[in-house]
Amino acid sequence: MINSPFYIEELSEELNSYELKSFRIQHEEFQLTRYLVKLAKKHQKQLLNKTFLVREKGSDNLVAFYSLKAATLPYNDKESSFLIPAIELTHFAVDERYKTINSQDSLSVKTGEFIFWNHIVPCVKNAQKYLALQDLFVFSINTPKLISYYKNRLGFQEIENIDDKLFFEYAVPDYDDNCKFLYFPLN
Numbered sequence: 001m002i003n004s005p006f007y008i009e010e011l012s013e014e015l016n017s018y019e020l021k022s023f024r025i026q027h028e029e030f031q032l033t034r035y036l037v038k039l040a041k042k043h044q045k046q047l048l049n050k051t052f053l054v055r056e057k058g059s060d061n062l063v064a065f066y067s068l069k070a071a072t073l074p075y076n077d078k079e080s081s082f083l084i085p086a087i088e089l090t091h092f093a094v095d096e097r098y099k100t101i102n103s104q105d106s107l108s109v110k111t112g113e114f115i116f117w118n119h120i121v122p123c124v125k126n127a128q129k130y131l132a133l134q135d136l137f138v139f140s141i142n143t144p145k146l147i148s149y150y151k152n153r154l155g156f157q158e159i160e161n162i163d164d165k166l167f168f169e170y171a172v173p174d175y176d177d178n179c180k181f182l183y184f185p186l187n
Contacts, residue, residue, distance in 0.1 A: 088138070
């Protein structure tokens with residue numbers, strides 16, 4: 001087990017919305033904060049999304065949040081069509097005050113990267129023990145810096161085939177029709 005400076009808690013109805021409103025977003029990703037404040041609790045209650053808060057041990061400060069949901073990815077080739085079982089990382093944001101972790105236990109590392117590898121991936125791998133899952137995917141805000149981060153630091157991949165890209169367009173989030181589909185193979 002990792003020695004994490006963070007702990008994870010599921011978003012609850014009882015959580016004070018003021019705390020959510022104080023979340024400072026990076027990279028002008030205001031739609032993520034808007035989701036957290038206005039829709040996350042509603043979606044949680046309706047079982048449309050599961051949102052998790054990442055808190056700093058000791059201070060209980062809100063460091064980041066992410067949301068996950070079950071999904072299927074359509075696959076179509078010349079010989080067959082089928083659905084690929086997957087999990088969608090629907091939201092992932094780190095408070096700008098916590099861009100890096102500076103502790104005695106580790107070198108300076110990006111907080112989002114630490115959370116992804118030490119909290120999100122193990123959660124998804126645990127679900128894979130009980131469910132057939134092939135991929136984790138995200139519709140990323142389409143900025144070169146963020147796409148590069150997902151690909152180079154987190155190991156996500158981009159679909160190269162133009163026909164496959166068109167096949168995934170149906171699922172682009174409402175808040176940003178310019179998002180980029182990226183996937184992380186679980187095997």
